[in-house]
Amino acid sequence: MTRHSSTAIGIIAAVVIIAVSSVWNDAPIVDEVPHIGAGYTYVKKGSLLFNPEHPPLPKDLAGLPLLTLDIDQTIYNRTYEGNWGSDVNGQWNFGRTLIFHSGVDATAMVHRAKLPMLFFFITSAWLVFHWARKRYSPSAGLLALFLFAFSPTVIAHSRLVTTDIPALWGVLVATYFFVRWLKDPGDGWRSRNFWLAALAFGFAQLAKFSLFLLWPYLLLVAVIWGFINGHVFKTAWRGLLTMIVGFIVVIGPVYQLHLINYEGFQQKSDAVIILKDSPYRQASDLVIWASDKPVLRPYAAYAMGLLMVFQRASGGNTTYFLGDVYTSADKLYFPIVYALKEPIPFLILLLLAIVAAFAHKNSKRNRLRGWLADHFDETVMLIWIALYWGTSITANLNIGVRHMLPVYGFTAILIAGQFDRIKTVFSATRHKFFVYRVSMIVLLGWLAIETLSIFPYYLTYFNQFALIRPSWTASQDGYVPGGHNYVVDSNLDWGQDLKRLADWAEKNNVQRINLDYFGWADQTYYLKDRFFWMTRGRYTTKEEFLID
Template identity: 45%
Template sequence: MSDRFTNLIAGILLFFLFLIAVFSILNDTFITDEPPHIAAGYSYLTQKDMRLNPEHPPFLKDIAAFPLLFLDLNFPLQHPAWLQEDNPFWWHQFDLGGEFLYRSGNNPDQILILTRLPMILILILLGFYIFKWARELFGNKTALLALFLFSFSPTFLAHGRLVTTDVGAAAGVFIATYYFIKALKTPSKKNIILAGISFGLAELCKFSVILLIPFFAILALIWWLIKLGTWKSALKILILVFIIGYLLIWPVYQYHVWNYPPERQARDTEFLLGSTPFPFLRETLIWASTKPVLRPFAEYFLGLALVFQRATGGNTTYFLGEVSAAGWKNYFPTVYLIKEPLTFHILTLIALLYAAFL
């Protein structure tokens, strides 16, 4: 199969993916998480203040809200959910999201379409990198098969059009891993910088992406153990990628706390981490919130701490006739088997058998 024909088929698949995603958002409505994400993103870009939704990094919310800058929108700066004169309760973001979309004279249907379009472009970008990496590893036919399965995956079609962090984080992890392995293979200055930038952007998508740190460390270790490179080279690349990534995080968060009063940031940090099992961390972040150079990292690590605090406290969930905040060991395997198409499971089984016996 020629490269030209392969590119044509890949382009058609990505185009159909784009069309399916775009037409699915017409006459649609917001899901629960979208109003706070959209209001938060718009407030970040226009107010340079990250008092809303600190439990998620700002990058994807910024991207979603960017088209709104070209509209003449009313933002409820005098609403109690923005002023937060009492404490930054978690429901303020939902109250303000509803106020911004439905009670401030703005057009919610227009906002829905404009904020979801950037998310769809991220979905397309992920599809492109799936095709690109599969092609480099296994050739044209395998790359088209991978892209075909991705383009018609119900999971990605359903979530890739929403102003949430899941698919954006998946794209960040995938692209960062692609460039990190590329840097291990060919440790040029360009590849290391690209790996560092993609790692930093991935970390700015979702806090659970912090797992890339041990994941990359394991990849570097495996790379050395199978003698594809020296341990010094692998360690150097790993450290440089992490440094570049976190150097990128600082200016992004600096923009987002530019107009966020230090005393409010410290107050919000103290309140939000009130139930943290790590009081020393809370006190450190409160202290850092008042230091100009450290404030961006204080806000970043506040969000990360909120994720761990929430995970420690548990999330009340219904699953197979039970309600619990402790979780179930079989939750994710069961959900994975149910949500993914039967055809995908059959192909996965065939691939495993092929890899094991052929």
């Protein structure tokens, strides 16, 4: 093992320790409640009864460690309400019952469910290092890894039972093995690279439904490679065939395992209820028809989840942003939130990398085909970044900076690549190289200190730009600076601090808290009888609140 590989392993191990220790006193966040309940049901019962709007892979991994717990199985005999539409499943209430009322210590259960999620971070981090090292240099690999692993957003979501880091993982593995297959097709479908590319694509589709974008993206990548080698149609067909094979051989068998105890008539009945208001009527009717057909059922289950995501995205959600509450999306949301949630030294490095890329002149091969051949990996990554940013900005759903995680890996690699070239240029003179080294030490040291100093509150991180007082708070009494003035939701509070609130109340002997909680963790489990639930609309003025 090389020195650089050992250093990379050390960085990953250090961040894993930070991630685990920082989440140890968290309550389960909003999305973890149904995800843990669904994951346990998948692996214990072989039933896709809960949470079909997200693919099963992350939830399966979260559910596996729970199989060794002595969970009271009578929780499945109760009726749960509160899911989609008329709500045949009640995934939220079931998840809360499983975690807090199934005869098992809730904290231990949540810890077990969270730990497997680190698989997606560890493999993603290593692939970021490996790809940058292979494309540029070992030092570029370490820089890319450092930028990726020390992102507060990456750390925050690396240990949550959600689909955001798995989506990042899916983009990395699917693209890496697809590109490798294009460059070295070997003996066609018999080659190892073909099957690695196909399987990687299939499992990426099991990570998050937004990775449906990999279909047009990878097809375009294949077309570009075909343009480079002079065989556009042949290469595009090979690329499409790879994705089709991966989809068939992965989605079908994996989803079938989740239908063992989920009868066809039940699947069809649920599909009718869930898709009754879908704006995609023809596709929904086709999915409903296929839901009880033996061979087609697994693919119908996948397609139903995909349609649920399309339906939710078209409907939007309520968002606080820049002083206003929106029910539709704002095109400035993701750029501004990204600028507020990533550390300033990272943003400086990103800006410098962009400037360096535009300033660089390639005099050796200036024709398009030659340029693409020389910069194929960079082109592939830039296309994904542009595609994902573009679709996110134009979509009708603003759900937090976490939604942008699928671009984080490629962004880190591209920054490292530019600075690898900058280092080469500055190495020409001793003075310039000294300036380069000092600048990098300052920026990377700032990034490390910034990230370590906010332990363990990574989900709530905002950079110093968020301390600037916005104009819409000018008339506020008792103004408190911070990111909450700009945006909230999963950027700030996802229900993670309920356990800390309970610990604080006990330590300070607080007997009553008026609680308005954004989360699905059981308040009584943590606070006992120390809280009074504040329902929306209970107080119409601040005077009423103070009197009560």
